[in-house]
Amino acid sequence: MxxxxxxxxxxxxxxxxxxxxxxxxxxxxxxxxxxxxxxxxxxxxxxxxxxxxxxxxxxxxxxxxxxxxxxxxxxxxxxxxxxxxxxxxxxxxxxxxxxxxxxTTAESRRCFDVSVDGDSAVALFDVMLVTAEPARISEYAVRSGGHLVSKFRADGVVVATPTGSHGYAKAAGGPTLEPGTGTGVAVPISPFAIQSDHWIVDDDDLVLSVERDEGAVLLRIDDRAFCEVGPDVTVSLSAGPTLTVLCTPASAGRW
Structure with missing residues (x-):
């Protein structure tokens, strides 16, 4: 203890x-x-x-x-x-x-540092690009370490830390990640495809982009709308600060 x-x-x-x-x-x-x-x-x-x-x-x-x-x-x-x-x-x-x-015991939960168009923020749970209007599908891309992971048409894309993988990313079909693994999960939101993948990625050097928009696309960081993002703007994610969480016998389990 x-x-x-x-x-x-x-x-x-x-x-x-x-x-x-x-x-x-x-x-x-x-x-x-x-x-x-x-x-x-x-x-x-x-x-x-x-x-x-x-x-x-x-x-x-x-x-x-x-x-x-x-x-x-x-x-x-x-x-x-x-x-x-x-x-x-x-x-x-x-x-x-x-x-x-x-x-107590202590667990470290790593956040994302988020950078977009000269502005920066920290995300504990997730980073999301999503169309501002319902039923407006755009094309998104996810890159990791300079390599293209995928391009897809969807209502949006969410990238979650292990802490955030319990939330919206899970509801969108992603897996629950173990804390402390140095990974994230990228999940399309309502993809325009019969079958859709999600991807486990390193939580450093990630880039999200709107390849083609059919309406305004919002960047949401955790529980807040941050800004609009167009096709000429990239959202960069890197390993950020850590939150130390105290765990007691009354705390919920890891999964």
């Missing part, structure tokens, strides 16, 4: 992230205080500067905000969905107590 409580003579500082003024967040703050730890309830940027012992993230959006804010201390996800080994809301008391006591 990895101890996160630090010096036994000094109370650990535990950050709490999540939507303000919600019962779930208030309950988590109370659970942290009950352990004797100091509660630090701040925005992601402030938490990044403060470097608490670890951060309890309530909900998937809170985890994403922490990643975007550059928080590099371990995170204990609560009710944050599949892929993050999150703790169910009803078990947060025992999970927080275990984390403060150092009764």
């Amino acid at each position: 990895d101890s996160v409580a630090g010096d036994e003579e000094q109370s650990p500082v535990v950050g709490v992230a999540g939507e303000s003024d919600t019962e779930r967040v208030a309950a988590v703050e109370a659970a942290v205080a009950d352990t004797g730890a100091t509660v630090l309830r701040e925005d992601p940027a402030t938490l990044a500067e403060a470097s608490p012992t670890f951060v309890v993230a309530v909900g998937e959006a809170a985890v994403l905000d922490l990643v975007r804010g550059g928080v590099d201390v371990p995170v204990l996800p609560i009710d944050a969905g599949a892929g993050l080994r999150s703790v169910p809301a009803h078990a947060h008391d025992e999970a927080i107590a275990a984390a403060v006591a150092g009764e």
Whole structure:
């Protein structure tokens, strides 16, 4: 087990992230205080500067905000969905107590660095090119290490990290990837073909492009629309920062 409580003579500082003024967040703050730890309830940027012992993230959006804010201390996800080994809301008391006591293991989840037209972002789960209007099929290409993987006509394409392979990519027909494998999965969205492939690719040096559009194509990074992408623009993905996830006996399994 990895101890996160630090010096036994000094109370650990535990950050709490999540939507303000919600019962779930208030309950988590109370659970942290009950352990004797100091509660630090701040925005992601402030938490990044403060470097608490670890951060309890309530909900998937809170985890994403922490990643975007550059928080590099371990995170204990609560009710944050599949892929993050999150703790169910009803078990947060025992999970927080275990984390403060150092009764945890840690897993690293690598993100994508995403670059498009001079702008950059970080993706924990997935990167998607998708038509902005329903039933508008465009042609997409996926390249890995400078080599063409495939071109295909579809409503879009999603490339997911192992963490994100539990989500939209799986719903689109992709496999679930084991964390820590240094891979991603590329999956066409509603392809215009009777049979369709998906591809396991290295998570570094990936390029997505719109070869031909029949309507506006949006780039979505995790849960946000980022920008429109035309045929003259490429989206580059490379291995990005890692998120350290704390796992307790109450956390969900790896699969």
